[in-house]
Amino acid sequence: MFPAENLRDWRGEKVIDPDGAKIGDLEAVYVDTATDQPAFATVRVGIIGRHRLVFVPLDGATVLPGAVRVRYDKKTVGDAPTIDVDGELAATEEPKVFAHYNLPYETGAAGVRRLARR
Secondary structure, X not given: OOOHHHHHHHOOOEEEOOOOOEEEEEEEEEEEXXXXXXXXXXXXXXXXXXXXXXXXXXXXXXXXXXXXXXOOOHHHHHOOOEEOOOOOOOHHHHHXXXXXXXXXXXXXXXXXXXXXXX
């Protein structure tokens, strides 16, 4: 996993699946509010004029020259919950993002959101 201080450097780089298939371009990173560690990325997918952002976990991600490789296949990521390119993830949608990848979800202390965009 790449260090949190370098996250901004990877914006716009391609995101690929374990087989090297391009999923899209890294748009933003979301950190776990409990640990302040990178947890998910949004990946810009779609065709010109119809882009959307999908969420993919960063656990197990590796950095290659010019790409970030995630451990989920392109289809799984493509079927993940989305937001508009200028949208925000609603607090009520956070559990769905985790559920899509069969990851446990718990809110932070006192019901605080689990994900924060960096």
